[in-house]
Amino acid sequence: MTLRVSWVVTSIVLSVCAAVAETPPDACVKCHEKEAAPEHVSVHFREQVTCVSCHGGDSAATEKEKSHAGQVRKIARAEVPALCAKCHSDVRLMNPYGIATDQFAQYQTSRHGLKLAEGDQDVATCADCHGAHGIRKVKDPESPVFPKNVPATCARCHADADLMKRHGLKSNAPKDYGESVHAKLLEKGDLSAPTCITCHGNHGATPPGVRDIIHVCGKCHVKEQELFSQTKHFALTEKGEFQSCVTCHRNHLIRTKQEDIRKSCKLCHGDETDPARIRFTSIFATIRGAEALFQGAKDRVQRLGHAGIPVDEEEALLEEAKTGVLRLAPMQHTLDESKVLATAQEAEATISEINRRLDGKERAESWKKKSILPIWGFLLGMAGLFWLKLGRIKKEAA
Ligand code: HEC
Ligand code: HEC
Ligand code: HEC
Ligand code: HEC
Ligand code: HEC
Ligand code: HEC
Ligand code: HEC
Ligand code: HEC
Ligand code: HEC
Structure with missing residues (x-):
């Protein structure tokens, strides 16, 4: 009995010591300082998710040949989501941390995920948004997915004109958003402003469909949505012939002045005598x-x-x-x-x-x-x- 108690105590003490250990146990870092450098911020290292968890190899060996042991893998872009999902879709593993387990499932339905599955190497994988090493908690203000950093994270690809052209997309979303009333609020630290992911989702990143837009904007602008629903324009929106708020206000570079908003009317209402x-x-x-x-x-x-x-x-x-x-x-x-x-x-x-x-x-x-x-x-x-x-x-x- 006493033996059992002391064993429990010892194992608790040991696990606490391991958890607070500053350096990861892998000897890999001896040679791979670059990947290990931000260890102090890595949410993974703190939880003993180390080099070998993702790359394989012999964590104790110090020579390259033995360490790589013929199994160390370079991780191809196409493999990344499934690799992360090995743990992140595992409910039992994630439950103690209160972390959702739907990222991979959602990702597979997004434009990014669908295209990756088709062999497109240009789209975002988990590592493009979160990093591969030195991954931080999403609530950490330094994390690339913290609200104020999201536009820059998406802009790495979505502001790249050549890359976007290859995919038939425009590259002005980040710039337009950056000049909007919403971005100005975010810059001031107001987290009630939408970033790219508020409107597009994070893992299921897709452009909202015509009918969804009203729900996207209406999530925050409840009063305007309610009043707009009383108009003929709303009925047209239901039929897919009017893009609700976006027809008048646009999506990224939001129009706020009546004089600018008027520019959209002539599309359907002819001249000033209409x-x-x-x-x-x-x-x-x-x-x-x-x-x-x-x-x-x-x-x-x-x-x-x-x-x-x-x-x-x-x-x-x-x-x-x-x-x-x-x-x-x-x-x-x-x-x-x-x-x-x-x-x-x-x-x-x-x-x-x-x-x-x-x-x-x-x-x-x-x-x-x-x-x-x-x-x-x-x-x-x-x-x-x-x-x-x-x-x-x-x-x-x-
Ligand atoms: C004694 C030094 C040393 C140790 C220890 C070491 N490596 Fe390496 N590793 C290297 C060098 C040098 C390269 C680059 C040359 C090459 O591709 O073989 C490399 C390359 C890699 C690559 C890229 C492979 C590729 O095909 O380009 C990965 C991934 C990697 N190491 C992971 C690990 C992991 C994981 C460990 C621990 C289990 C580890 N390494 C231990 C020296 C080391
Ligand atoms: C959570 C999983 C994960 C952990 C833990 C991890 N890596 Fe990586 N590593 C990756 C991924 C994913 C890539 C590919 C990066 C990309 O696609 O941008 C990568 C790339 C690399 C590369 C570059 C290989 C190349 O593509 O040229 C090296 C070297 C490397 N990792 C070493 C390490 C070492 C050493 C450790 C431990 C200190 C480590 N990694 C921990 C996931 C991980
Ligand atoms: C296009 C960028 C992007 C991609 C790709 C992406 N994520 Fe995320 N992820 C985010 C953002 C942004 C958040 C923060 C959401 C928030 O603030 O609510 C997040 C949050 C998370 C969280 C924390 C969720 C929680 O419940 O606390 C985890 C874990 C995560 N992502 C894992 C993944 C995995 C695994 C993949 C790949 C299958 C992935 N992400 C792909 C942008 C991305
Ligand atoms: C071996 C299991 C394992 C693998 C593989 C793994 N993770 Fe994790 N990850 C964890 C655990 C455990 C945590 C919880 C750590 C904590 O909250 O203290 C975590 C936490 C995270 C968080 C922080 C979530 C939050 O609470 O803010 C992100 C983001 C994340 N992982 C992304 C990734 C990405 C991206 C990959 C693939 C490149 C990946 N993980 C691969 C086990 C893993
Ligand atoms: C590594 C590069 C990369 C990153 C980072 C990235 N994307 Fe993408 N994204 C792409 C590419 C490439 C496509 C085009 C896919 C295709 O051919 O349909 C795309 C497509 C999209 C689409 C679909 C557009 C459409 O109409 O087809 C949306 C929405 C999107 N991304 C939003 C985001 C958001 C939001 C972020 C940041 C959280 C982000 N992306 C980060 C590369 C990236
Ligand atoms: C306030 C909501 C909102 C925010 C914030 C937002 N978007 Fe959009 N975005 C939309 C809507 C609505 C559409 C669809 C417009 C349409 O169909 O004409 C769209 C369309 C897109 C498209 C596809 C259409 C195209 O060719 O441009 C991409 C890519 C995109 N957004 C990326 C981003 C990025 C990157 C950010 C952040 C820098 C961002 N969006 C911020 C609402 C938003
Ligand atoms: C995450 C919440 C959120 C979403 C989603 C959102 N907004 Fe906003 N928006 C705000 C906040 C907060 C303000 C600044 C306070 C205010 O004036 O209501 C603002 C300001 C505005 C303004 C300027 C108000 C003024 O006083 O001049 C317009 C116009 C606007 N938003 C339109 C839109 C449109 C159109 C969409 C959808 C494409 C949208 N918003 C999506 C939160 C949001
Ligand atoms: C027919 C064009 C039109 C449509 C459709 C439209 N708006 Fe507006 N909106 C305007 C005009 C005009 C103003 C006033 C600008 C001014 O005062 O100069 C305005 C003002 C606003 C403002 C700032 C003033 C306020 O109400 O606090 C917000 C926020 C806003 N709209 C959100 C929305 C949202 C959300 C939707 C969709 C549910 C929407 N609008 C649909 C034309 C439109
Ligand atoms: C995509 C086409 C389209 C655009 C753009 C558009 N409208 Fe309309 N609007 C319509 C249609 C169709 C009707 C219904 C006409 C009818 O039933 O007689 C309508 C009806 C109206 C009505 C009567 C509303 C009612 O409830 O009876 C007003 C006022 C109006 N529009 C103002 C505007 C203004 C102002 C703008 C620019 C800010 C604008 N519209 C932009 C298509 C549009």
Whole structure:
């Protein structure tokens, strides 16, 4: 019994020692410093996945011939996914780490995986995205698949014009994405912004189909999706004749300004006299009008605040109006003039109320200023009289 307990304790101690060992046990590293160099970051080495786990060979031998032992393998690109899957598709092996086991299965359905299976050596394998040596945890900010590093990882191939041309693809996705509102957010460290894999998936990397796009964008822009679903464009999307959000906003270099978005209308709506486009122009006249009124009121509240007039109540109303004005841009996705107009009128009513109150305050203020003048006049007059009187008293005394 005691013997058993001490055996258990010893084996725990031994395994802990092995786990914290800084260097991998393989003698291979004696000659292969390059591959072993980032050992301190390798999630594999820490878990005793070492050179021989992937390449074979004799881990104890120190001479090349014995070490390679006729079995050390160079790993061909086509072999990589199956090699990684040996462990990563094994539920029993991965469970203790809480790591999913579907990467290989998904990969095989992606364009990358399908093409690799056809013998195409250009596509991404597991090692192109994660590295082969010094593989880091995906949550490690230095990992090539950490959100802010993903665009650069994909760009290694997807910005290569010759490589992409060979496959009938354009090479501008990384550059276009890089200039988008989404990339700007990501650069600021905002992880709520989409990277390439948010829209394309990581292991199942495929271009979203026409019908999927709405779900891709709508995952985050829920309100816009809901309002867009009320339009005829949505019905066309269902039939595959309209690319939902992407028709107007594009996929990578997102258009954000109404003036730019308009460029896509003429594809189907002819010239500026098309009723649909007239309606659109009118919707935007309403929105820009409300925005201008809001800005005017905001400037006025600030000006009076600086002049020392109390404007707390007006500032609260301004917040209310702001909420209304901010609802206009999402609301125009319905393409329904009356809904936009109703929202605009609500905000404009609040703005009128603010202006009405400010008019009152300004009037009171100017009265105050005016009533001060006679008081000063009276005081100055009194001071003058007093001075004259004082002079006369002094003269009389002399
Ligand atoms: C005594 C030095 C030495 C040791 C120990 C050693 N290697 Fe090598 N290995 C070399 C040299 C030199 C080359 C490059 C020349 C060649 O291709 O044979 C090489 C090449 C390789 C290659 C590329 C094979 C190819 O066909 O291009 C792999 C993979 C490799 N070694 C893995 C290992 C592994 C795994 C171990 C440990 C089990 C190991 N090596 C131990 C010296 C060593
Ligand atoms: C998780 C699996 C894995 C482990 C562990 C691993 N390698 Fe590799 N190694 C690979 C893969 C995959 C490639 C091919 C890289 C590629 O395709 O980009 C490779 C390439 C190599 C090459 C270059 C061979 C060539 O293609 O010219 C050498 C040398 C090598 N590994 C040695 C080592 C040594 C030494 C260790 C231990 C320190 C080690 N590897 C650990 C998977 C592994
Ligand atoms: C096109 C690039 C790409 C390829 C190819 C790729 N991965 Fe990944 N992988 C990623 C990205 C990106 C993430 C991180 C996903 C995230 O942040 O949610 C990831 C995450 C992972 C994780 C962590 C998952 C978890 O549940 O924590 C593992 C393990 C993994 N990949 C293994 C593999 C294996 C094995 C292969 C090959 C069969 C592979 N990957 C191929 C990009 C790739
Ligand atoms: C011999 C088994 C084995 C092989 C082969 C293997 N791995 Fe792993 N891998 C593991 C284990 C075990 C872990 C968990 C380590 C941990 O989380 O501490 C792991 C972790 C990872 C992680 C980190 C996941 C996370 O939690 O962020 C990635 C990424 C990864 N492996 C990619 C690969 C790639 C790519 C290959 C092929 C080139 C590969 N692995 C081959 C056993 C293996
Ligand atoms: C090692 C190079 C390489 C890397 C890295 C790579 N790809 Fe690819 N990818 C390719 C090649 C080559 C193709 C074209 C395959 C074909 O002929 O259909 C492709 C195809 C695609 C497609 C399908 C496009 C279409 O319409 O056919 C998507 C989507 C894609 N990759 C996304 C990504 C994403 C996202 C990443 C980064 C997480 C990435 N790729 C990383 C080489 C790569
Ligand atoms: C906000 C979502 C989103 C992001 C982020 C995104 N894409 Fe796309 N991507 C799409 C959509 C949607 C399509 C399909 C467009 C179409 O069919 O016209 C697409 C198409 C593609 C295609 C195939 C079409 C082609 O010829 O260009 C590739 C390759 C691609 N994207 C790569 C990338 C890469 C690489 C990144 C990161 C640098 C990225 N994408 C970021 C949504 C996105
Ligand atoms: C992972 C979440 C996510 C996905 C997916 C996503 N976005 Fe975004 N997007 C954001 C965030 C966060 C912002 C910045 C905050 C905001 O304005 O909503 C943003 C901003 C925008 C803006 C600019 C808003 C402004 O205030 O000017 C537009 C337009 C946009 N996205 C369109 C799209 C389109 C089209 C798609 C699909 C092709 C898409 N987004 C996919 C998260 C996402
Ligand atoms: C791919 C073709 C296509 C593009 C691009 C397109 N539309 Fe349409 N749109 C249609 C069709 C088809 C209808 C339905 C016409 C009908 O039923 O009379 C429609 C209907 C409309 C309507 C009436 C909506 C309703 O719910 O009744 C408006 C407004 C409109 N479009 C505005 C625009 C604007 C603005 C743009 C550019 C930003 C645009 N469309 C781009 C095809 C398109
Ligand atoms: C018919 C063209 C059209 C379609 C389709 C469209 N949008 Fe818009 N979107 C616009 C216009 C126009 C603006 C306002 C730009 C401005 O204020 O100058 C806008 C603004 C936005 C904004 C920023 C303002 C806000 O709502 O916060 C987001 C985010 C957005 N759209 C997302 C989407 C998403 C997601 C989809 C698909 C579900 C989509 N849009 C479909 C034309 C469109």
